[in-house]
Amino acid sequence: MVDGLGSLLRGAAWPLPRRGLIVARLTRPSMRFMHAEVSGRPLTSSTSRFWVTCYTDASFSHSGAGWAVWGRCAEGRLVRRGACPGYVKSSLEAELAAVFAGIFLSCHTWGERVRGVVVRTDCQPAIHLLTTDDVRPRTQKRWPGAMRLRAKILGLVKERGIGLELRWVMGHQAGNSVQAYLNRACDELAAQARRAAPVNPMARRRPRRQGRC
Template identity: 60%
Template structure:
């Protein structure tokens, strides 16, 4: 019997576990990298809905690592060396008890801490918690594996966030559809009775329409405030007036008279034997 227990104890092994989490107010995700003498496991997923802070997400990632190690390798797992970049998570699991303020303000922290401790004690798994600096720019194994878990957690959080947004959009669409159906049936909507609004109009579109209506009102007020005498009136001009015709005729007569005078001066200069002056001729030609 003792030899069998010794062989069973000797066959048990330790698991190296790297964990990280990514949290937003909409959704949170975790990433886990496990390695032992029997292989390697890389997983990621969404945190439970009751997770509402980054510390709670880090504890959820640690619990996921312990649970996956036990589920895959079974009773052969003797303990886990957990590497995390959250000092708060290491402190929560290392302390004998939580502070009353933490228990009061963060009930999910106490819940996850109790789950991790209960699960590891039931299955005889020892936990060796170690802190590793996150987001390092060094070519070390710890920095690489921490960055790998960070990418896994971000990917899981993005998937959970898209699904959450889709769920919220579907819920809002159903509520808007029910509101429209109530209005079409004649049932007034609570809050604004008798007012129908399109559910597809965004806040930006509503503000644009409101500004346009305000500009139209201001323009109408300015037009109404101007007196009749100050308002511009349309004046129709004739296509061809007598003044224009007279001006054209006078200009033509002046051109003819100036040309005749230049010709007479040129003839007098030739008859008298004076040197020719081509200025009048050139001026007449230009005209």
């Protein structure tokens, strides 16, 4: 695992940015397409900065969870997988851990040249949670791990001053399109990471699911 990623995932929750510092927009013209944008600080104009596209996925079971990232940009690509932190207790939280890993690894690999990250995920509840301004108290109480990861993701976007686009892709789709191939590749890598992950004592024997991922 990349230095710093594990400690960031396990660390204390970052404070949520003050209202108004995060701008989110969600559009959903059909069930086959979901797109959202989240902006951090105003981006500086520079022709040397570029966007990174990341496909992310996660695999969750009562014994553990794993994440996978496949990223590409003008200067290369990255393929990584790893175990989710111990406080991950649902498929939603595992998917959020994968999103965080994609953003963090992009910034870690290409540094200040990253202008923004496009995350392609098959988890609609994760997109909804990240683009909702006011999360219901019941959700905050029931899913503390998801809220913890939400704060990390939004905090990282703000700290780095990058753009973030969240795009939904259909999971487990047939065909040989680029989206289908990379989604299947991430799914397989995440399953490998889950099988190699240590047993998670915090995961419920019969984990609850929030939506379908």
